[in-house]
Amino acid sequence: MKKQTGYLILLIVLIASHLFLSGYSLIFLWILTGIAFFQFFPARPRVWGMVLLFELLIGAGFYLLKWRDDHNLYYVSNHSDFPAFTWVTAVVLLNAVTAMFCVGIPFTVCRLIFHKRFQN
Amino acid sequence: MKRIIFIIFLAAILGGWLWIMNSHFSGMNSLIHITGYKQGLLEKRSLPGDSVLQLPTTFEPAVVKVDTLGIPHIFGKDASSAAYALGYMHARDRYFQMELLAHTVMGRLSEVIGVSGVTSDRDWKPMHIETRAQQLLQELQQKDPDLYQFLLAYTDGVNACRQQEDVQYNDPMYLLWNYKPQQWKPYYSLLIQWYLSARLAYYDDYTDRQELLDKLPLAVREVIYPDYPGKQDGIVPQGPPDRDTFSMSGSMIGAAMVQDYSTLKTNPRVKNLGSNNWVVGPSKTSAGGVLLCNDLHLFLTAPNVFYEAQLQTPQLHVYGYTIPGVPIVVSGHNARIGWGITNGGWDVMEQYHLKLDPADSNRYWLDGKWQQMETIRDTILVKGDAPVVKTSQYTVFGRVVRKNKIVYAAHWHPEYNSSAVRALWRVMHAGDWEQFRDALRLYDYPAQNFAYGDVKGNIGIISAGKMPLKPAGYAGGLLDGTVTPVWNYIPFDSLPQAYNPQRGYLFSANQEPVRGPYYFSSHWYEDLYRPRRIHHLLANGTGLTVQHMRAMQLDVMDLSAKDINALLLKYTQPGNLSAQWKGMLQWDGNLLPTSDKAGFYKTILRSAGILAKEVATQLGVKTGPSLDQLTAFLLNRDSLHTGASVLHSKSLFNRWVAIADSVYRHRDMNEGAFTFYIPQITFLPGFDLQVDGVGGSENAVNVNADAHPVIRTVIELDSTGIRSYMVSAGGQSGRINERQYMQQLNDWKENNLHKTQFGADTNKLQMITTTLYFNKSH
Numbered sequence: 001m002k003k004q005t006g007y008l009i010l011l012i013v014l015i016a017s018h019l020f021l022s023g024y025s026l027i028f029l030w031i032l033t034g035i036a037f038f039q040f041f042p043a044r045p046r047v048w049g050m051v052l053l054f055e056l057l058i059g060a061g062f063y064l065l066k067w068r069d070d071h072n073l074y075y076v077s078n079h080s081d082f083p084a085f086t087w088v089t090a091v092v093l094l095n096a097v098t099a100m101f102c103v104g105i106p107f108t109v110c111r112l113i114f115h116k117r118f119q120n
Numbered sequence: 121m122k123r124i125i126f127i128i129f130l131a132a133i134l135g136g137w138l139w140i141m142n143s144h145f146s147g148m149n150s151l152i153h154i155t156g157y158k159q160g161l162l163e164k165r166s167l168p169g170d171s172v173l174q175l176p177t178t179f180e181p182a183v184v185k186v187d188t189l190g191i192p193h194i195f196g197k198d199a200s201s202a203a204y205a206l207g208y209m210h211a212r213d214r215y216f217q218m219e220l221l222a223h224t225v226m227g228r229l230s231e232v233i234g235v236s237g238v239t240s241d242r243d244w245k246p247m248h249i250e251t252r253a254q255q256l257l258q259e260l261q262q263k264d265p266d267l268y269q270f271l272l273a274y275t276d277g278v279n280a281c282r283q284q285e286d287v288q289y290n291d292p293m294y295l296l297w298n299y300k301p302q303q304w305k306p307y308y309s310l311l312i313q314w315y316l317s318a319r320l321a322y323y324d325d326y327t328d329r330q331e332l333l334d335k336l337p338l339a340v341r342e343v344i345y346p347d348y349p350g351k352q353d354g355i356v357p358q359g360p361p362d363r364d365t366f367s368m369s370g371s372m373i374g375a376a377m378v379q380d381y382s383t384l385k386t387n388p389r390v391k392n393l394g395s396n397n398w399v400v401g402p403s404k405t406s407a408g409g410v411l412l413c414n415d416l417h418l419f420l421t422a423p424n425v426f427y428e429a430q431l432q433t434p435q436l437h438v439y440g441y442t443i444p445g446v447p448i449v450v451s452g453h454n455a456r457i458g459w460g461i462t463n464g465g466w467d468v469m470e471q472y473h474l475k476l477d478p479a480d481s482n483r484y485w486l487d488g489k490w491q492q493m494e495t496i497r498d499t500i501l502v503k504g505d506a507p508v509v510k511t512s513q514y515t516v517f518g519r520v521v522r523k524n525k526i527v528y529a530a531h532w533h534p535e536y537n538s539s540a541v542r543a544l545w546r547v548m549h550a551g552d553w554e555q556f557r558d559a560l561r562l563y564d565y566p567a568q569n570f571a572y573g574d575v576k577g578n579i580g581i582i583s584a585g586k587m588p589l590k591p592a593g594y595a596g597g598l599l600d601g602t603v604t605p606v607w608n609y610i611p612f613d614s615l616p617q618a619y620n621p622q623r624g625y626l627f628s629a630n631q632e633p634v635r636g637p638y639y640f641s642s643h644w645y646e647d648l649y650r651p652r653r654i655h656h657l658l659a660n661g662t663g664l665t666v667q668h669m670r671a672m673q674l675d676v677m678d679l680s681a682k683d684i685n686a687l688l689l690k691y692t693q694p695g696n697l698s699a700q701w702k703g704m705l706q707w708d709g710n711l712l713p714t715s716d717k718a719g720f721y722k723t724i725l726r727s728a729g730i731l732a733k734e735v736a737t738q739l740g741v742k743t744g745p746s747l748d749q750l751t752a753f754l755l756n757r758d759s760l761h762t763g764a765s766v767l768h769s770k771s772l773f774n775r776w777v778a779i780a781d782s783v784y785r786h787r788d789m790n791e792g793a794f795t796f797y798i799p800q801i802t803f804l805p806g807f808d809l810q811v812d813g814v815g816g817s818e819n820a821v822n823v824n825a826d827a828h829p830v831i832r833t834v835i836e837l838d839s840t841g842i843r844s845y846m847v848s849a850g851g852q853s854g855r856i857n858e859r860q861y862m863q864q865l866n867d868w869k870e871n872n873l874h875k876t877q878f879g880a881d882t883n884k885l886q887m888i889t890t891t892l893y894f895n896k897s898h
Contacts, residue, residue, distance in 0.1 A: 022156035071166040072857045079856045081806045091155045105134040112123050
């Protein structure tokens, strides 16, 4: 498979996970994604960075397509110390870092455990 | 090996991060859930602004029209259908707040917010209010079947909303606190009585009062802690009795129990809470009708504790402020009369000094023999944590408190009975003064001063409540805990009340109700300067209008400034004063938020508290004199011999000047003197709202201290009907993600009261955004 195929699948999985899952099921899926990604694309070098980038893009997408036109965000920010931008940034960053660790760490750990596979 | 260490390191990072994201700090939900894109905080939806809903009901049809302020105008075929609709609307806008309040009173707050609620539950649980509320509801079935049915229908409406609308999803508080809405029960609506009593009539400083009695001779107390520093304006007009003023004669029991006024009452102060109401008769109004005003001072929270609503059925038509969870108008009007309340602040807590058995501290001396205390263990369930057991001991007087080597039993009268909801239910139906009075015969706790006005031009006021009679000579300290108590109460007809006084107005601002034969409190009746200011404005007012009333509610004149000015002239040389103190010499006491002088005056008021503590230390007691006691002493006496030491007025005032200068130098330059914060009701960090631009002090009509006027009403009554104007320091919705959450805050700051749509025909209501039709399902 082409190099980009793995990352494209990763992007789709991340988008779908945010659309359909929440809480612990989300975490579970991300960890599985990391393991599966190693299974199918073991040689991809930039999984951590790509997950972080994709999450930031997805967060921006959610903001542009959903939250920006929703009164919910602005009423919440009007009634708190934090402007809407801070709320969005905090939410996106927390999700991005969580996804990066949940996908990236299982992927890297698998690589370390099965390192001989790469030596061949 | 390195690889294994690195794997462990990575696993630790992942585990640590997930632990942080999954932690429930202080009982709150985890960040994983709060920040989720699918069901997290940003994914919530505000309710649609314009909508028409068809909803099922088991009662007769009802229509609810909600205006742009979120105020529901409810039209029901009968009382039950209207109660059902009101229950639905309360739950729709405030269900989390309703649950929070009910669980607080039941001592079950920890079930909602986790460990953060344990302290509150430890206080509430031993009172077993939940059981008492259940009993009260059963009694209601016999005594007040109409109200009983009303509460049942209301409960059905609340639970219908909980089931039909996704309350849990709509309100971010359920997400943030990781709590699922529970079923509402009919007796929950009665719990509010105890909640209000606790906020307004639960005093626990009798040991401090007793200390003053024990340590200070009468001659010292009369000078430093006088009850009436000379500026009181009672609720019932003083001097020659007005023609129509009710008599103050007491019953035989009362005559035997009257207090001895030669004994001074001690006077420790808590002056954070209070309210204003006044009513002006036809002789002083421009239009020849009645103007009735009310502003309720409480700790301001978001959302506000009050909820505005109109309720109309063929038998009942009321408008005003309800409390979510209770289908009763607390301050408002019907089509014939209006009413407003202020806190009475009576001493309905009694603390009995116990004599313990030296051989067994679980036994106390009673009627000539040792009695065993009863021990009860209550279990407090804590969300996400282990249960907590609270062990309490009880005597015939009440719960045992062991504090600072003193053991006493606390008998809080509201704990044992409460009928405020029953009384207010009848007030809502009253059509004239006699019916109003009869309704208040039932009223007990918390004691309130009810101002009254009607469309026929009558005005009145009643200090209503169930006041326990005190032993002769009682001065405000601990009571004898060695004799079985007998509790009697001041008869209703002997309570302070007045009707159509010749002067044409009546008012209350938490001052002493009347100088009469009965003891009400040593706690509350200090001169807050507020009653005097209201009295002055009303006495000098003629041709009064709604606009005058509006301006009066915003009045920020602090009369204590005149006393400070007199002290400056008496004890200081202008040349020795700092620039800010010199400014006080020419200042009128108007506490406008834009005035630097007003800002410094707030510092002076704060410094008075510091000086009072120093005086208390010098006297060897815990409680310092209040502002008016302090100024009265400094103005009237040059010195006072207290036994061990001498208090010199001049040096005390100079110390006050120095403290104020020091505090002013070290003030926080980033924060204005009038800045305050409105906390979210669960004190969520980051959700407290900063408010600037509001003047006033604890002594001004527009109170701006720890408490604020949470709502204001002006009601105009005359032969053509009733017009009312209201504003809330917040909004109708309890959800932070709604426009109506703090929608009225700016209007409240400037007292831009909105004209209510009372009496408007269903089809002529203005600015309606949402309509709910309740029809029987087929």
